[in-house]
Amino acid sequence: MNEHDETPALYALNGTVEALAAALPTLPALEQTRQLANLAWHQRERNSAWALTLADQAELGLQHLPAHQALRSAWRLQLTRVDVRRLRNEAAQGEALASAVLNAAEAAGDWISAADSCWVLSQLATAAGNTPGCCTWLARGVGYAARAGDSSREQILQCSQARFAGFIDSDAAEQQWGDAFSQDSAAQPVPVAAAMQLYTALRAMRASKPSESVQAFSSVIEPLLQAGYIREAIIAQVNLGSIFNDLNDPQAALVWMERGLDLAQTHGWPSSIASCQMQLGETLRLLGRLDLAEQQLTAAKDCLAAWPESRNFAVVLNYLGKLALAKQQPEEARRLFTEMQVLGTHVDLRLTAQRGLAHALLDLGDLAQAEQCAQDALNNAVARGAGESEVELLLLLARIAQSRPGAPEGAGLPQLELARERAKTIVGYKNTSELLNALAKAYAAAGRYSEAFETSQLAANSRAQSLSRESANRLESIQLRNLSESARAQAAHLQQLAEAERQKAALMQSNNATLEKLGVIGQQLTQHLDMASVFAALSQHIPALLDARAFEIYLLDEEGQGLQSVFGLEDGKPIPTSHIALDAPSSNAARCARERAELSMQLAADGSDPSQVPGTMRTLSALFAPLLIGERLLGVVTVQSPQAEAYGEHERMVFRTLNAYAAIALDNARAYRHLQLAQSQLLAREKLAALGALVAGIAHELNTPLGNSLLMASTLEQRTVEVERAATSKALRRSELESYFSEAKAMTRLITLGLENAARLIGSFKQVAVDRTAEQRRPFDLALLCEQVAATLQASIRKRGHSLTLDIPPDILLDSFPGPFGQILSNLIENSMVHGFGERRDGEMRLSARLLKSEQVELRFQDNGLGISAAHAARIFEPFFTTKFGQGGSGLGLSVSHNIASNLLGGSLTLDSSAAAGSCFVLSLPLRAPRLAEEQAQEAGGQS
Incomplete structure (x- = not known):
């Protein structure tokens, strides 16, 4: 597995994801498939439906990727689908599928895919209410990210591990992690900084530091949205509402709850919607709007019932139980708290369920069961050191004792005294006045009036302090509300700045992409040495880069007195050629050539402009540019559009660049054509020279055999005349006749040999001459042809x-x-x-x-x-x-x-x-x- 292959981040900024989506159509097919898988991964929370569509598209191209890339992309697609199904409450077999990816990635040594598998498995675990399992998966993922050398993944996974560990045991989590992530997050990438800030916000919330937690949650929402942590952004808004509820400002809480619910409903995730409805219902209960609260809480319960072991399901049962008590429906409350107690997954919530059940049993009049249940809860609270729960349960036990028929005077007093002593050990205990009032009444009932008076005075002071604290909380809530809105406004401002930078970067990237594309087009144009190919390339690229419904090329004529249209298209159809005199007053092309300057024209909408050619497209925007090589004018190019203001500065820049390449390409094509003409003339001369040499060589070769034959023939003729004269005069001797016969035979043999040589040379010359003239295919013997060629050149050699x-x-x-x-x-x-x-x-x-x-x-x-x-x-x-x-x-x-x-x-x-x-x-x-x-x-x- 090649670790140098590019892998997607765990979370990426919106701008990065948008740039990836915009670049997809321009990528080669194989790279497009790989990036489709990466884009699907980044869209899993931003747009779940599109993520699945992208995953399906990527799946089709996996078979064409190299084996290791195909495998890695297939794992990425599998994890994407599992995560989307989790968000949609469709997580059937998700754990098995993600575990299979983890095992395969681990075996292949692909630590990035292994870390991401652990991330998905941790999300499945927390959705199912298995918070310890979530932490286990996150810890394992941290190890894989460290092995891969990916510090961003490692920090995100580690922050999440610390955050979820706090839900299991906040004290142990604080001891282990503390302020480990309190370093300046501004130096970190936004996804990492958001994870750190989210941990800081939850830590402050657990430590009952509303100011810190509100600031942290308010400022982290926008970074979470930018980095694609959509679900965490929803939870952050719900947590803000919970903080305002703790500050007894349910109106402010309601605003944040509704914002979180709107975001969850926008994405259509049932579990996130249910979480928001659950907290919104509790807020409505605190506001006294019990029927609306019941609607929200019931809808949340119906959704969360799919995960009966989850913390959220237990919480919604708790809220519904409290609502039933508020509506004086103790039997319903008993049923809900009993169901919550049976789950028993979360220790703190099990204690809450026991306390609620004891309240319901008290209201039902089942005092024995109520007392037993409250006492069991008290024992659990003491064991856990949950001081406030101990005080509340002692108060409840006192109420139960006082509710017994025939209860003695001062019943419940021992429990109330124990509660007071325990409350003294709790810093900032909120319900002191309620406890002191109950104790004062118990003292009075027992006839201990001095202590009753003293305790009632303390209760009055505590009530005054409580009112003061409530006012302070209200004031703090108002300040925090303004602070959160200010943080939200600042985040929005920063987002606007980031968006402006993103648009600037996108424009630069677009310009760079255009320049790169123009460079490729320039290479394509200038590599052609014939005008037809240059025209074809221009007709392909100009309409792709500009709104050019019509474009035309004019070249300067041979006399330099006019422009000849050599190529043009209008709506894809050829434009008839034409000739324009350079001094034509109404021609923009002629004006462009005369001035040797670019013209950007906005023509009359009614077609009354004198340059508008009748019967052609109604032109509203036109660009004309000279084709120049240095100071030498080649011609003019024009592009035209029926749209007004079609050519801005960007389009003119593209047009200028194309014209520069076109001028070079056309000049090269013209020079090459002249070169071809010169070459063909030289080749013709070369062939004529070669043929002349061939003829001269053959003539020279023929001179010898023909000269010898002519000499022998004339000699034979002379000897024949002499013999004939001697025979006529009867002076011919036998010896002379025999000598003549001998000489005649020798000369005849020489004549025949010379003529045969001449005939052979002529045959070779004839065959070679015919072959070179016709250049036709025929079968031939290699040795014979080489001999014939050599024979024709022997004289010269x-x-x-x-x-x-x-x-x-x-x-x-x-x-x-x-x-x-x-x-x-x-x-x-x-x-x-x-x-x-x-x-x-x-x-x-x-x-x-x-x-x-x-x-x-x-x-x-x-x-x-x-x-x-x-x-x-x-x-x-x-x-x-x-x-x-x-x-x-x-x-x-x-x-x-x-x-x-x-x-x-x-x-x-x-x-x-x-x-x-x-x-x-x-x-x-x-x-x-x-x-x-x-x-x-x-x-x-x-x-x-």
Whole structure:
């Protein structure tokens, strides 16, 4: 598994996620699949439905990814789906699926995927009410993140572990973690800083520090939303409401509860909605709006019933039990507290359930059961050191004792005295006045009036202090409410600044992407050397970058007096060509050319502008720009749109850049066309020169056999006349006749031999000339063709004092193009004589051939000339490269030979640099040349 592969963060900022979504369409297919999986992961809380859609899209492309990337992305998709199902209360088999991913990732050494699996498993555990299991998974995930070297993941997981540990045992959590995350979070990435601040807020809330907790919760909500912790942002708002409830300000609490509920309902997560409804119901109960409270709490209970072991389910039962007591429904309260007690998962809530059940039993008149239940709860409170619970339970036991029929005077007094002594040990105990009032009444009932008076005075003082504390709480609540709104406003302001920066960064990224794209387009434009390809590329890219319903290219005519339209499209259809004089007064194109400046035009909406061409698209916006190479004007380009104000500064920048590339591409295409014309003229001259040399060589070769034959024929004629005269005069002797016969036979033999040589030379010349003229495919014998080519060049070779040796095995048959093949041999021989031997004589050339196993033949042409330097060896096949420029060398011989070998004959011509002396060229050819397009077309036509 490659640990250097890019992996998504556990949580990422909205701007980062938006940029990833915007970049997706521009990514290559394989990278797009991988990033789809990452985007789905980041959308799991932001937009759960879209996350699942993205996951399905990514799934389709996994098979095309490299194996390790496909596996990692598949795990990411599985975790995404499990987490979304958890949020939607559809977490069936989620733990098994996430555990399978964890095991596979651990086996592969993919510690990032293992850490994220633990994160998802911890969320499943807490949703199911298994807070200890949640902490266990988080601790394991911390270890994996540390092994991966991912400090951000490690800190987020560790903060979460500390936060959930506080729900199990706040004292132990404080002892273990304390202020471990109190360092300046501003230096941390936002997702990490948000996790730290959330821990700080909950820690202050547990320590009953409302000011600190309100500030922390208020300022963390926006970072949580920005980082994608949507569920935690909901919980933070609900916790803010709970703090205001503790400050006896249910109106302020109601505002935060409703905000949390709105956010939860926006995302449609049942468990989050239920959590908000639960706290909202309790707040409504405190406000005395009992029926509305019952609606909210009942809806929450119905949803949370899917997780009967969860803490939230126990809490909602507690709230419903309190509501039943407030509505004087003790039987319903007894049922609810009994159900809550049976769950017994959370120690603190089990104590709450026992106390509530005792209250319900008291109201039902079941004093014995009420006392037993209250006493059991008291024992649990003492064991846990829960002082306030001890005091409240002693008060309850006193009430139960006082409610017994025939209870003695002063019943419950022992419990009340114990309660007072325990309350003295609790710093800031809130219900002292209630306790003292009950104790004063008990003293009075017992006839202990002095103590009753003294205690009632203390109760009055405590009540005054309580009212003062309540006023202080109210004042603090108002201040904290303003503080929370101020923190919220500041967070919103910071969010606006962040959004402005994000938009600025997005604009810069967009501009950079545009520039990169323009660079790619520039490469595509300038790599073409023919105008048709340049036009095609422009017609593809201009409409993609600009609102260009119409665009047209004008080039300066040969006389430089006008602009000739060479290419144009309107709504994808070609625009007829036209010619515009440079002095045309109503033409914006002519004006642009004259002024050599860009024109941005806004035309009349009614089409009355004189530059509007009748019968064409109604133009409202137009850009004209000159095509310039330095100070040299090539022409003008225009783009036009039916939309008003279609071209801003960004569009003009894009247009200028495209024009610069187009000018270079068009100038290159024009120069290349001129080069092709010059090259074709030089090639024609080269062919004529080669043909002239061929004719001259043949003429020289024919002179000897024909001259000898003519001499023998004239001599034979003269001797015949002499013999005839002697025979007529009857002076012919037998010896003279025999001598004539002998001479006639010898001369006839010489004449026949000379004419045969001439006929053979003429046949070779005729075949080579026909082959070079027609360039047609035909079967031929390699040895025979090489001999014919050598024969046509023998005169030139001997004249320069050189020799050519052929070593060609017989019966090598080719189905190829003999004419172009012969031209290659001629060029190689001529190249050796001109460049290899120079002025020296006695040069030796050798042409050999051998069959290869792969239906190929290899010919090697070697000379013992000067050879080719390393500096020149790399350029010898370039057009017009020659070391004899102006001395008879055109620089085209080897270039033409190389092109013929590769493009027509389907082989290759290379220089063997390992030759010990001179030069050695290797010509590799297939025995059967590739079929030409014309041949294939003819064959297809013949078959149709």
